[in-house]
Structures are given as structure tokens and as C-alpha cells.
């Protein structure tokens with residue numbers, strides 16, 4: 001009895017101690033930085049305000065959390081998110097300052113569970129010299145491939161293949177079609193695989209599991225989406241390793257195919273683990289985000305007849321200047337000016353990446369704010385994109401707002417981030433979108449079946465997969481004559 005009550009007493013004291021520890025750990029930073037850090041609130045111990053911050057909302061809106069906090073505390077406020085004291089920035093200038101001062105004052109810092117899935121050599125996770133090495137390689141690969149006739153041709157052929165498969169359909173789930181397109185393009189570009197090879201199907205299946213885990217609760221218990229994602233990553237690594245070995249056996253170091261893998265194999269600076277991670281980063285970065293961009297363009301164009309007509313006439317005139325069935329080339333791409341405005345506006349309104357994760361490496365004083373060392377810092381891109389003081393009629397889809405030189409490369413348009421971590425794949429994503437739009441607007445009309453708003457969870461998704469009612473612009477026999485599926 002005495003032993004039992006003694007144990008109970010110790011357990012109770014332990015529990016109270018733990019609770020007080022948690023409360024102290026949670027509120028201490030708030031008290032210590034009471035006067036200097038921006039205003040804001042910390043919410044509950046441990047979870048802080050994370051659940052409210054992550055509450056789903058339409059991706060072309062700020063969401064209630066940011067709206068309420070910005071109106072109460074201003075565009076820069078403190079909060080407690082992802083178990084860490086955090087500064088949230090919805091301010092254009094501060095966001096720019098944070099992105100440009102990567103590695104000097106701030107550093108990329110994604111939550112631990114993300115490292116578990118992406119692996120310790122992922123470009124998103126690594127910092128310092130390792131990051132520089134991987135990034136330089138990514139930039140070289142993207143710069144060389146984006147203007148290569150082979151890449152342009154593969155991209156166009158894949159777009160035509162998808163669009164031709166709609167010939168007898170009245171309805172498609174567009175997000176699925178866009179994913180098929182971007183996955184086929186990136187798998188071909190990175191690993192040299194075509195869509196009908198068995199390894200492609202295996203990678204795609206594992207990738208879908210992997211993606212679900214990235215946005216799931218990080219609990220490593222067999223059967224949870226998180227654990228399944230970690231296992232899926234290991235399987236993708238094995239598949240990629242097998243492809244690498246096969247390529248080596250066949251003398252892949254000779255660099256003859258021109259895909260990313262060829263270049264990787266002849267690289268002597270990266271470890272084997274880094275090479276595999278590089279392949280995964282390219283697939284991950286290049287697949288879902290680009291397919292979402294195409295879906296966003298389709299979604300917003302469906303509501304803007306004027307923009308759609310302007311886009312169509314741009315592509316009609318490009319097609320009119322070419323022979324029947326002739327490929328698009330980089331000169332044609334340069335002529336797609338209005339298309340670039342549509343893409344920039346779809347990125348601004350759609351907010352595919354709502355914010356990025358950083359941490360302060362030291363105490364940073366910026367204007368009136370003090371950002372305490374060690375705190376998480378979240379530059380929110382959607383807040384800049386939807387700021388009415390930066391964009392007139394900010395809630396409206398108006399591609400023409402980007403007319404004029406360098407409009408879409410300014411501080412108020414940051415869909416691809418900025419500074420030393422600016423997305424290396426942005427040009428590939430835009431080119432794929434432009435080529436897909438070219439053949440889509442020339443061959444089909446579409447209407448969204450019912451309502452399907454893109455939602456930020458914060459990871460953006462069309463809940464119903466964007467169902468479209470489609471109708472060919474040309475008759476089926478004209479479509480065949482036009483060369484659909486034959487390029």
C-alpha cells in the first residue's frame with residue numbers, strides 16, 4: 001500500500017513537472033522576447049497555433065488565420081508553429097530580405113519528419129557547401145535541357161499523347177491527366193524512361209504513396225501514411241539504383257542519352273547517396289507542382305473568356321506559321337508572350353507553394369522588428385501575391401497585369417521563392433505548361449463540371465480532381481488531319 005501510494009506520488013509529481021516544463025518551454029521565449037519581438041500570440045503549449053495555421057482554405061485567399069492575425073498584429077507577427085516559436089512574415093520587403101540572406105542570417109529549416117521522408121541528402125534539406133554543389137548541378141542540367149530539341153520534342157509528344165487520348169471522351173478528371181503528363185515528362189528527362197515501361201509504373205505507384213506521406217501526421221508506426229512514405233522512398237531508391245547499375249553495365253558513362261542520369265553518372269563530385277537523392281528531388285520537384293500549375297491555368301481560364309480567347313489567338317498564329325504536324329521549337333516558345341502572362345497569373349492566384357521554412361541563425365533586427373536567434377521564420381508567399389496594396393484587383397485573374405518588361409520577376413511575384421534557393425526547375429515548369437496549353441486550346445473547349453476550388457491544406461489540391469466537360473474544337477477527322485497524336 002505504502003509502495004503503491006509512494007509510486008503514485010512520484011508519478012503525479014513527475015506529471016506536474018512535465019506539464020510545467022512544457023508550459024515554461026512554450027511561454028519562456030514569449031516572456032524573454034516580450035518587448036523586442038513583433039506582437040502576436042502563442043496559443044496552446046506544444047501545438048501552439050499550428051492547427052489553426054494549417055486549417056484548409058481556398059488557395060486564392062489568405063485563410064482566416066492569416067487574415068485575423070494580420071489585421072490584429074500587422075503583416076509581421078509572432079506565433080508558435082510546428083512546435084517552435086515563429087515569426088510569420090506577410091510583408092513583401094521582409095520576405096525578400098529573408099530569402100536573399102540565406103546562410104548569412106537565415107537558413108532553410110524544414111521540420112524533422114520531412115527529413116525522414118526526403119532523406120538527409122535531399123537538396124531541400126542540406127545546407128552550406130553540400131547545398132551549393134547539388135544546386136550548381138541542378139542549374140547546369142536544367143539550363144542545358146530546357147532549350148534542347150530532344151526535351152522540347154519529348155514534352156510536345158507527351159502533351160499530344162495525353163490530349164489525343166481524350167478523343168472519344170466527354171469528361172476527364174483534369175488533375176489526373178496533368179499528373180500523367182508531368183510525370184511522363186520528368187521521368188523521361190531524368191531517367192530516360194518512357195510511360196509504358198514497367199519501371200515507370202512502379203515509380204509512379206511508389207511516388208503517390210510518398211506524396212501522401214509528405215502531408216501526413218509524422219508517426220512512424222507500420223501502416224501509417226508516414227511509415228508507408230518512408231518505405232516507398234526506400235523502394236524508389238532501389239528502383240533508381242537498379243536503373244543506374246543497368247546503365248553502367250551498358251556503358252552509360254559515355255553520356256549518350258542526354259538525360260539527367262547520364263550527366264549524374266559521369267559526375268565524380270557527388271556520392272552515390274547524393275546522386276539517388278538528386279534523382280528523387282528532381283522527380284518530386286518536377287511532378288506535382290508543375291501538374292498543379294497546369295490545373296490552375298485551366299481552372300482560372302475557364303472563368304475568364306477574354307483571357308482564353310487571347311491565349312487561343314496567340315497559339316493559332318504560332319500554329320499558322322508552321323507546316324502541318326511540325327514540332328514546336330524554342331523560337332515558337334519565345335513567341336508565347338501572353339501564355340507567360342497566363343502562367344504568371346495562375347501562379348499568383350493559385351499559390352502552389354504558400355510559404356517556406358526558415359530559421360534565424362542570429363538575432364536579426366529588421367526595421368522595427370527583432371527576429372530572435374533560433375526562432376522559425378515563415379515567409380508567406382500567398383500573402384504577397386494577394387496583397388491589394390501590391391496588386392490592383394488582387395482577387396481577380398488578370399493575366400494582362402504582367403505585360404511589360406520584368407514584371408513577373410519582381411519582389412511581388414515569388415511563386416518559385418528567391419535568393420540562393422530559388423527553384424531551379426521554374427523554366428522547365430513554365431515550358432511544359434506552355435506546350436500543354438498550346439495543344440489544349442487549339443483542340444478542345446472545356447467547362448468545369450460543378451464547383452471545385454483549389455484548397456490549401458496548406459499543400460494545394462483540387463478536392464474533386466478538377467472534373468472537366470470537354471468538346472473537340474475540330475471534328476474527329478479534322479483532329480486526325482491536324483496531326484494530333486502523330487507528331
Ligand code: HEM
Nearest residue numbers: 123285286289290293352353356415416417421423425429
Ligand atoms: C510550378 C512549378 C514549381 C513551383 C511552384 C516550385 C516552387 C518551388 C519553391 C517555392 C522552391 C523554394 C523552396 C525553399 O526556398 O525552401 C523550390 C525549390 C526547388 N524546386 Fe521547385 N517548383 C516548381 C517546379 C519545379 C521543377 C519542375 C523542378 C525540377 C525539375 C523543381 C525542383 C526544385 C528543387 C530541387 C528545389 C530545391 C532548391 C534549393 O533548395 O536550392 N521545382 N521550388
